[in-house]
Amino acid sequence: MPHYFDIALPLPLRKNFTYSVNSLASSIGPGLRVRVPFKGRTLIGIVASQELEAPSYANRVKEIDEILDETPALPEELIRLCHWASTYYQHPLGEVLNAALPQRLREGKSAQVKPLTEYIHTLEGKGLPHDGLRRAPKQQQVHQYLLEHGSLHKDKLKQLEISPGAIKALVDKQLITQQDIAPPEPGTSNVEQLLAETPKTLNKEQSVAVEAIRYHEFGCHLLEGATGSGKTEVYLHIIARVLRAGKQAMLLIPEIGLSGQTVERLRNRFNVEIAELHSNVSEGERGNSWLSAASGQAKIVVGTRLASLTPFQSLGAIIIDEEHDRSYKQQDGFKYSARDVSIYRASQLNIPIILGTATPSLESLNNARQTKYQHLYLHKRAGDAKPPTFEVVDLRNQKLSSGLSERALTAISTTVDQGEQALVFINRRGYAPALVCHSCGWSADCLACDSSMTLHTKPRHLRCHHCDRSRSVPRACGHCKSPDLKPAGFGTEQIEHMLQEVFATSEIVRIDSDATRSKKRLESKLQHARSGSSCIMVGTQMLAKGHHFPNLTLVVVVDADQGLISPDFRALEQMGQSITQVAGRAGREEKPGRVIIQTHRPEHPLLQTLLCQGYQHFALELLAQRHQSNLPPYWHLVLFKAESKHAEVCVNLLQQMREIIQQLIPTNSQALLLGPLPANLEKINDRYRFCLQLSSPQRKLLSQLLPLALTQIDQLALSKRARWSIDVDSLEN
DNA sequence: AGCACGCCGACT
């Protein structure tokens, strides 16, 4: 008699498929990977549950080809988490589980931890003279290292810049050989040996924070502390407690160029295995980290949002650094928020979670105010550093040089004269955001998108920042043939160029994604800036996050207006956060930083609040506004997006969706439908984009309504003609 | 998603 199982498959379908097992295999349960036939091909799926009885379509059910695991590839806890996320975000379970699995397991390979390996000398190698390989410097380096240390860990290779080639050569010459290192027995590690260095002494507020956390039950803690107030040290103390209790810790960081500094501090502090999971970790290493965390071998997992779906043997605490950062929300495919998923996870595991930031998201702030979260503060900046002073420059009727006011230029000049560093912050790369005809107003627009093309120099060309198409710079207007084409607006390149002319003797360092295509160049530029030698930095958002420049005393925000006039209701919140973050880059112990904000709206009340009273007051006022306007975090937002080559397909589909949803909203309940509306940029890459907005103050209403609506939507003929998606708790609008 | 089936335009 066959047994039936519900299998989640990696397909964009909001349903599972039933397969049978005839031979009575010992035990098949949730979390096991199976290979199954699926419409002529074979897929790897995950057992979701056992069916109690034969389904009505039993005659069409196929048999499982192979069971790939003996024990679940995903622990029960993680499966439950994925189930929850699948329901909450209305994303197919198979794809959610797939996002949680490393490539190796997705492809059906073994879920065994690969033993760690190290290189040691062979007898012949040991007998080799000290400088026996001096004609092959890299091989000599390895030889030398082995003479000194006895063994060379595989993980060290990258750090020592030794290529696989050099290793292979030595292995081929039979001078070195590989050997497995037995993993340390879990649970036997000596508590006293956890620490590799003496922890720093905490100040009063820091220890209050560490003590306020109850380590054996769920609690969400919002740790609010300015740049330099010692949040990381608090994290380290929390992690130490978790490790001492024999548990593991997870630390999430935003997607920024470098996760290096945080990881380095962890490695310096703790003598435990630390697994890294972020985008510059290769897929293979990611698999190892994943397995290592699952087995309990890795005690600390550090990573970006992806790491939030790592399995653990016994997770003891979760820390989310820069909690407000938007990169925690995945913007495509499975649109989950790593922060919110982690909060749910902590509650399920009954462990504490700590959200750290200098600029809390309005969501977290609201939860803290409703006492759902415990609000902890770190006011004091390290070493008594003073907070920066703000100056607003009214740009109206001012003479500007490439967007910079006289006042800003004077301030930069003073700063470099004193041997200090200045940072010019502008969130726009390229030379100018548009090229405009001076006689008729025509602008060089992208043929595939609803936007102008950005002028770049070095090499000189036009590029669309939405679809990445590029073209040469036209000599004459495409409309009236006038040769009088002028760049309109400013980008990093133009400001760099202008600064080079004005400050001929100063060094200008531009840091944006164009100037730092390679990781090496970014690192060398940052290294240079950190060294403290006087320079003027020009940079985008990239520079605002997480870097510390000890000699930086002036920050110029070229254009605060973007945040003040944007139609996106989150633009103000983001402006407040990024101004506060860049301002945090400025200042030293003895010398407060100076921050110059340029704007055409100096009297904007919220800008005033931000600059005069600080982010906290600013955020509270924003919250009041959101409350008034029925916006998040008070009302919950679900966005339906549709994309197609034909605008009418999108509009019609969304209109049909709207009708389906409308019918499901009970009368007398609070819910609002808006749209179909064209997206911010209506056309990108020759595809039209529209959206439909659903919001309600009742989360429950939405969670009940969405599955019903989606079942009906999936059946619409039009839903196959447009690419569409649903975004729960969308950060767009 | 991927793959087959099916019905209409420009090509050896």
Added chain:
DNA sequence: GTCGGCGTGCTC
């Protein structure tokens, strides 16, 4: 006369 375009439907 075919090759192939992508609209439609289905997958346990």
